[in-house]
Amino acid sequence: MTGDLHGNTGHALALLRVALRQECDRLFVLGDFGAWEHIAAGRRYFDVVNRAARKCRVQVYFLDGNHDKSSLLHGMYGAEPDDEGFLVCRKNIRYAPRGLRWTWEGTRFAAFGGAYSVDKQWRLAHEASQERTARRRRQFGSARHPVTAETLWFPEEEMTDDECDALLADDTPVDVLLTHDKPRGSDPDWNRKNLPECLPNQDRIQRVVRTLRPDLLLHGHLHYRYTDSVDRGDGATTRVEGLGADPAGSALPDYRSADSWLVLPLPYAAESAARDLAV
Helix, strand or coil, X not given: CECCCCCCHHHHHHHHHHXXXXXXXXXXXXXXXXXXXXXXXXXHHHHHHHHHHHHHCCEEEEECCCCCCHHHHHHHHCCCEXXXXXXXEECCEEEECCCCEEEECCEEEEEECCCCCCCHXXXXXXXXXXXXXXXXXXXXXXXXXXXXXCCCCCCCCCCCHHHHHHHCCCCCCCCEEEECCCCCCCXXXXXCCCCHHHHHHHHHHHHHHHHHCCCEEEECCCCCCEEEEEECCXXXXXXXXXXXXXXXXXXXXXXXXXXXXXXXXXXXXXXXXXHHCEC
16 A cells, blocks of 8 residues: 555656565555646556556556546546456556445455645646646747646546535445545644645545444545544544655655555454554
């Protein structure tokens, strides 16, 4: 399990080597994978990671973060999911749509991607600047009409209330919940994504916790490694593991690559998790 990659090829390849050393045949990215196939660099990134994963004999999975263009993933790959419901982006790279449930080695999983972008206004301003530049060039004879809207900020970044309602129509419990955003109830020591605009999506994740009652929740987004627990509404608690990100996406001076990943032994057993969750 790993936190945000942000399209960082070097970090992705390093984590594949970690998976190989740890004898893991799966690598699951908890959002902000770098799903930017609307640009050439994004397509190359998918291809490079896919080749490395094939060489390592590791299957890469990811859920969508706020900086992944999930609408394009559905448009390109949504017609033919695999037998577990994952969208096949490359032979060794698969995407978990919001609300997907599956079972690995007797452990029940669910994935709920999405979050609010605290840099939304900067991204929109940069898109607008790109559009102004393109218009000026056309005035001087350029025939190029580059797409500038929805290239840095994606309207589908957050789960909507209606989407959450539909996804939770089945309230069958799961063992492990994988998300991009944190649940509202967790309280990390460092959190720069606690603006009022961030809270509605965190409330939705908290609602997912109380509905599906997982023993464990793993998430990214904060770029910070921490462990906590939250009330899940049935007298028990859910253990929360927040994972760090790639080096370029991390603002803390004492960055450690090991904070960006952990090994999840399967089948998962809550009573032995404190001992078995290895970093």
